[in-house]
Amino acid sequence: MKSVRIWFKKAGLAVYISHLDMNRCFSRAVIRARLPLWYTEGFNPKPYLNFLAPLPLGQVGLLEPLDIRIVGEITFEEIKEKLNAVMPQGIEIVNVTEPVMKTAEISAASYKIAVDFSDASLAQKFAEVSSAAVAGGEILAEKRSKRGIKTVNLCEFIKSFEVKSEGDTAEINTVLACGSEKNLNPDLLLQSFYTLCGFEEETRSIARTSLLTADAKVFQ
Amino acid sequence: MFPKEIEKILLKVQKPGRYTGGELNSVIKDKEKVDLRVAFCFPDTYEIGMSHLGMKILYSLINAREDAWCERVFAPWIDMEEQMRSKGIPLYGLESGEPVKDADVIAFTLMYEMGYTNVLNMLDLAGVALRSEDRPSLTPLVIAGGACVCNFEPMADFVDLTLLGDGEEVLNEVLDLIKIHKQKGSSKQEFLRQAAKIKGVYVPSLYDVDYNEDFTVKSINARDGAPEKVTKRVVRDLDTMFAPSSFVVPFIDVVHDRTTVEIFRGCIRGCRFCQAGFLYRPLREKSPKVVEDQCRAIYESTGYDEISLCSLSTSDYKGLPELLNSMLDWTIPEKVNVALPSLRVDNFPQDLMEKINAVRKSGLTFAPEAGTQRLRDVINKNITEEEVLTTVARAFSGGWNAVKLYFMIGLPTETEEDIKGIADLAQAVVDEFYKNPDKPKGKSVNVSVSVASLVPKPFTPFQWEPQITPDEIVSRQELLMSFVRSRKISVSKHVPKTSFLEGVFARGDRRLGSVIETAWKNGCKFDGWDDQMKFETWMESFESCGIDPFFYTARKRDFSEVLPWDHMDYGISKQFLMRENEKAYAEQTTPSCREQCAGCGAAKINGGECGEIGKNLV
Structure with missing residues (x-):
């Protein structure tokens, strides 16, 4: 076997x-x-x-x-x-x-995210607000875990974050904590951005492009 | 390509996997290259519809035609319906994502009367007029099949035609005719008049129903060349009958998610409450070799780790030992479980039972249906208490510790003693467990008793019988609970109001069409779901339409009364049903067809052949 x-x-x-x-x-x-x-x-x-x-x-x-x-x-x-x-x-x-490698070595994942808006100004606002929030170092959100719901700072889960607006779309490249120790679902991060912008839920596509180890190597 | 606007709502609903299609073995065709589009609708959730063998068979059958594309459509759950209505998304086929209203044929399969409001709701979601008369063009044509069409009178105003009996043959003939008339540009009326000439096709609009002053049916008259009696279709040879070689494999968990192959149609038992036991006569068996090949093909194309051999009474299949001995040779090493639902354990060889359970141990279920031998004789359920107890004793010594027992209340002639008998029999099973000297240490026994209430159905010997009222069901259920003493016995009961509505529509007539429409307009749907059924709304709808629902359930009908389904011919003769009804009251049993032919008459629609008795019964 x-x-x-x-x-x-x-x-x-x-x-x-x-x-x-x-x-x-x-x-x-x-x-x-x-x-x-x-x-x-x-x-x-x-x-x-x-x-x-x-x-x-x-x-x-x-x-x-x-x-x-x-x-x-x-x-x-x-x-x-x-x-x-x-x-x-x-x-x-x-x-x-x-x-x-062993499962436990998975520590982060990189994502490509696109959020579609009805016009370019909204996409631009989203890009500005989200990048400022990440730069500010504190995005508080309620996060569900096995031990119940608690408020956490999402920035502690963000390893890298880039956002730009392209027409009606905001494009994000980000690396987020992933794995059994620390994990962030990118949908939760987007929710926080929508709230900060005062937007309703938007149409988004999220692609996890690769899994990474703690020292940012590609998981094998 | 699946429409973007549908994708946008998928993350807003529970179980989006119900609405995406794209499952393995689902059939995608080029719509430009087919002449007929069929939307095959199941009026309940995806999970239930995807468990339904009839739909799998007909889906494969239609898609085997090069000129037709059949898609699946299920009733969207409440949350999805809200999204679809608010975004203006019409009901769509899972294969193409395209609107159902653009199909040539919208076909429903009806297994259960409580699906009627869902039929209306799905037509409405599709943007199709509910009533046949409000759909003047030939297509989309709304057709229906399934057990309920043996009396589809309550839905007669909404469908254009129904198909009686085995769909495998008649459906293709109807599709051929639609294709011809579509190419000719015929009117819907021209087509329907021709369709009515196909054996097994019922066109409700070609029949006039007159009523007596007491609302019973006076007469049913055919018009425009339609036959006085519509005769169901039967497939004569199950070995050469169309059967699917693959199933669509759902992503989400559905009720029955496994390979299912029929081993025979019909039943030799003649339990007097059982509609299926009469509707699907005469008995026709499939050869063990054919069954095995079909199982293997579906297993290989799906990867299902369970095979279910399906029939109304599996152990009555003459080829069962031969089939199992051959099939278990590959299912055991490949870790495929073989399930035998509807197995009468009384006549089943123990060594085979052990072999079957080599992969995964199945549950143990009995259906004594009534608590005393007297009442079992009334309903012709030829199973004795001794048989049940001997078999459970054997099973307990083989390591089982859970047994399911199925019963009914509200049976004709039922007394308090019969109801006490249910509790007594369950208790006797518990006692049997503790009698077993080798019973596993520290293990307890669990006997679950499921109690349904009788809904008298057309084409059974009880079709003339009154149904007990919902209040009476409740009081008999309470009576039963008062007799249950052991905590090892758990009892589950049917919802009395659901049984009542089911009873109204099972033996209903055309006057109920307006009630169904009114109830639907007032929000009734998913009536088979206890948490969705709105009984008050139903009662208000009966009242506003001036119809007393108890007229259909509480009345004992006279043998001479014209029944709303008298123009349907399922082969079973009315004289035979009357005889069986009288024998019930005389507490006389009728032997199984294998022991002695009871002369039910079903062979006549099969060219005089009955798979049990042999040839030329006419």
Whole structure:
């Protein structure tokens, strides 16, 4: 039995599949692909699957890691081909590798975000207000965690932040804390910006482009 | 490409996965290259509709045609409906995201009377006029099928035609005819008159219903060449019948998310309350080899880890040992669970049972339906207390500790003793657990009792019987609770008001159309959902339409009364149902079709063939 790390892209309408549903989706895909799988033991044997960094609903992931366990001989290339032949639209296997790092080494993630407004002046206001807020070093927001809701300073979760307005759109490139220790959902950050601007909820697209380690290396 | 304005509302609703489509094996076609667009509508949520085998079959059947594209449509939940109405987004097909109103055919499948307001709500959300007469053009044509169309009179004003019996054959004939008339530019009337000539097609607008002064039906007369009796369609050979080789695999969790393959249609049992047991006669079996191949194909194309062999009474399938012995050879190593719902455990070999449970242990369920042998004889449920207790004893020694028991209250001739019998039987099952010398230490037993109330349905021997009132249901439920002594027994009950409304519409007539429309206008929808059903609104709607709902439920009908569904022919003869009704009151059972043919008459619509008795019964 050996672990294999699958890197997939989740985009299009597949972004509306929740994390729990992704689990079900992949457990069927690995069966359809007829991979030589290792099953969990016990009353209800299932193929072993471990999503390293759950992606929130409605967000694109460009390179999302998933560990599976294999018994028997099969190459990384074969796994990729077999899986891609049976995946639903919107989910694509980009790469298959050895698991180099441990889950706990995931510490941050980089995001590309676009927020659409009805006109350019609103986009500009959003860019100004948000960049000033981040520069100010304090954005208080209520954050839900396992221990309940508490007020935190979101700036403590922001590693880097750039924003510019392009016509009706505000474009953000940011690196945010990600992982089991410290995590910030970019939607929460956007909510705070909307509140600061006095805007209603806007149409946005969020793409997680890569996962990073504490020393800003790409997670492998 | 999925419309952007729909995507914009998806993050504002619960479970957006209900509304996106894009699931594996969903069928996308080039709309320019098809002649017919079909919006197949299920009048309930995605989770329920995606569990429905009939819809999967017909979806594959239509999409197997090169000239047609079938899309799925489900009733959007309340939150999504609000978003759609406020943003002006019409009901759309999951495959294309395009409006349902642009389809040539809007097809509904109706398994349950409580879906009627959802049909109206979906038509309205689609921007389509509710009443057939207000839709003058040929398309979109609103059609319906499913168990409810055996008496669709309450919905007669809203649909253009219904399909009786097995949809596999008749649906394609109707689609062919629509295509011809669409190309010819025929009027809707011309088309409907032709369609009525297809066996199995009912065009309500071609029938005039007259009533007596007491509101019972006086006569039903066909016009313009429509047949006096509409005969249901049956597929004669299940081995060559169309069957899907793949299912759409939902992303979200749905009720039944597994491979499901039918093993036979019809039933040999003849339980007198059971509409399905009569509607789907005569018995027709599928060969074990064909079943296995179909299971394998769907398993491989979906990756489902469970296979359900589906029928009305699985252990009556003659090929079951052969099928399981062959199939378990690959399902066990591939860790696929085989589920046998509707299994009568009394005649099921124990070694096979153990093999089936090799992958995942399934639940243990019995449906004695009534608490005493006397009442079980009345309803012709030929299962004895001894059989139940022997089987649970065997199961308990095999390590089970949970049993489900299904019962009904409100059965004809029911007395207090019969209701006490339900509690007694549940208690006897509990006692059986403690009699087991090898019972696992520290483990307790859990007997869950589910109590429905009888809704007399058309085409059953109880179709003339009164239904007990909601108040009476409540008092009998309370009586039952007073007899339950053990905390090992948990009882779940049906909502009496829902059973009442179901009863009204099951045996209703055309006069109810205005009530359904009024109730819908006043906000009724998702009536099958206990937390959504607005009983007061329903009662107000009956009142404002001047209709007494108890006319349909509380009355004992005379055998001589013209029933609203008398122009529907499901093969079962009325004489047979009368005979069965009389035998019920005489507490006489009728043997299963395997032991002795009861002469129900269903073989005549299958060319004289009944899969149980053999050929040429006519």
